[in-house]
Amino acid sequence: MTITITAFERSPDGGKGLARDTRVRWALEETDLPYEVRFVSFGAMKEPAHRRLHPFGQIPTYEEGDLALFETGAIVFHIAERHAGLLPDNADARARAVMWMFAALNTVEPPILDLQTAKFMEGDKPWAAERLPLVKDRIRHRLRELSVRLGDADWLDGAFSAGDLMMVSVLLRTRSSGILDEFPDLAAYVARGEARPAYKRAFAAQLAINASTPPAG
Amino acid sequence: MTITITAFERSPDGGKGLARDTRVRWALEETDLPYEVRFVSFGAMKEPAHRRLHPFGQIPTYEEGDLALFETGAIVFHIAERHAGLLPDNADARARAVMWMFAALNTVEPPILDLQTAKFMEGDKPWAAERLPLVKDRIRHRLRELSVRLGDADWLDGAFSAGDLMMVSVLLRTRSSGILDEFPDLAAYVARGEARPAYKRAFAAQLAINASTPPAG
Numbered sequence: 001m002t003i004t005i006t007a008f009e010r011s012p013d014g015g016k017g018l019a020r021d022t023r024v025r026w027a028l029e030e031t032d033l034p035y036e037v038r039f040v041s042f043g044a045m046k047e048p049a050h051r052r053l054h055p056f057g058q059i060p061t062y063e064e065g066d067l068a069l070f071e072t073g074a075i076v077f078h079i080a081e082r083h084a085g086l087l088p089d090n091a092d093a094r095a096r097a098v099m100w101m102f103a104a105l106n107t108v109e110p111p112i113l114d115l116q117t118a119k120f121m122e123g124d125k126p127w128a129a130e131r132l133p134l135v136k137d138r139i140r141h142r143l144r145e146l147s148v149r150l151g152d153a154d155w156l157d158g159a160f161s162a163g164d165l166m167m168v169s170v171l172l173r174t175r176s177s178g179i180l181d182e183f184p185d186l187a188a189y190v191a192r193g194e195a196r197p198a199y200k201r202a203f204a205a206q207l208a209i210n211a212s213t214p215p216a217g
Numbered sequence: 218m219t220i221t222i223t224a225f226e227r228s229p230d231g232g233k234g235l236a237r238d239t240r241v242r243w244a245l246e247e248t249d250l251p252y253e254v255r256f257v258s259f260g261a262m263k264e265p266a267h268r269r270l271h272p273f274g275q276i277p278t279y280e281e282g283d284l285a286l287f288e289t290g291a292i293v294f295h296i297a298e299r300h301a302g303l304l305p306d307n308a309d310a311r312a313r314a315v316m317w318m319f320a321a322l323n324t325v326e327p328p329i330l331d332l333q334t335a336k337f338m339e340g341d342k343p344w345a346a347e348r349l350p351l352v353k354d355r356i357r358h359r360l361r362e363l364s365v366r367l368g369d370a371d372w373l374d375g376a377f378s379a380g381d382l383m384m385v386s387v388l389l390r391t392r393s394s395g396i397l398d399e400f401p402d403l404a405a406y407v408a409r410g411e412a413r414p415a416y417k418r419a420f421a422a423q424l425a426i427n428a429s430t431p432p433a434g
């Protein structure tokens with residue numbers, strides 16, 4: 001069955017790979033699955049046709065036969081559950097890989113999203129300059145805890161898994177602020193993710209589309 | 218094998234059921250699993266012994282034999298995957314239930330957490346009063362989209378699932394601000410969740426502990 005995902009017609013990051021379709025592309029590349037991409041404009045994302053796929057009017061979505069999914073965590077898990085390469089066979093290790101997916105999305109990413117909100121939605125507010133350090137410190141707090149847990153391991157729980165795929169993807173969003181590089185071990189962890197052939201293919205695929213069009217924001 | 222979870226020694230909400238152990242208790246009650254609770258003080262949560270279970274120093278955690286998990290989404294999924302009552306049998310419907318778990322935690326909850334941060338961590342800042350309406354509007358934006366998708370259905374995708382358990386739990390956090398009641402269909406959806414016998418047992422169990430001790434914050 002053909003897999004079709006959606007992605008930004010023009011990614012706001014101009015091809016840095018931070019749009020969430022890159023996470024799904026990465027999972028599809030790790031599992032060697034062919035896929036098609038339907039590009040959606042910012043306007044079309046908010047229209048009823050797209051909202052039938054994604055009630056919150058975002059990308060990516062995932063279609064495969066009669067199944068339509070949104071939410072990157074769910075899409076990556078769906079792929080990981082059905083194809084080898086992203087989840088360990090051992091039941092306990094598998095539960096921990098899923099745990100790291102949720103930790104990436106529900107514990108580590110929220111303060112990072114808060115920084116994006118602070119910059120892009122409240123950047124013109126009178127409190128922007130004074131509030132930004134507080135927001136950044138909340139990210140540092142979480143990254144410090146993550147760094148302690150990672151220790152000198154290559155991946156969060158033994159072999160690379162969907163948990164690392166999601167954590168690396170989330171951490172990549174802290175690079176432009178300089179915060180990632182304050183944690184050399186986490187920066188090296190992210191670099192290990194980026195060095196994977198599957199990530200490189202996913203990154204190149206989104207870059208091919210987004211580098212040719214000027215960034216929208 | 219005995220299941221042991223951790224919970225606040227004194228929940229900051231004084232027993233309103235908003236601490237995340239209630240979500241796990243609810244899942245355990247829906248699947249009729251007995252469990253034990255170990256209570257952890259705010260100080261002990263940040264100590265190495267607890268951080269070995271939860272690197273971010275929070276509750277709940279879940280222990281079952283050699284398996285130790287943190288992150289509510291992962292714990293509820295682990296329970297749901299192994300015991301009847303929280304995930305449909307049909308593979309596509311199951312993938313959608315997981316999708317709603319991630320949507321609750323990664324799309325709906327972040328702006329709600331932002332309101333808690335605004336109130337409790339930035340409530341004394343000079344921008345607090347002016348910023349609060351922006352934060353609340355971002356919650357309303359998401360709840361409006363969720364309300365459209367729910368329509369006049371009882372649950373998000375047919376029968377009650379772990380996706381509803383998580384979404385109801387997240388939405389409960391918007392009640393005290395008055396925002397939930399601005400969406401009567403979502404308020405009714407939450408009430409349907411609260412009316413489930415398993416939820417009532419979970420709520421009563423946490424209340425029995427927290428009502429007897431004064432709230433810590």
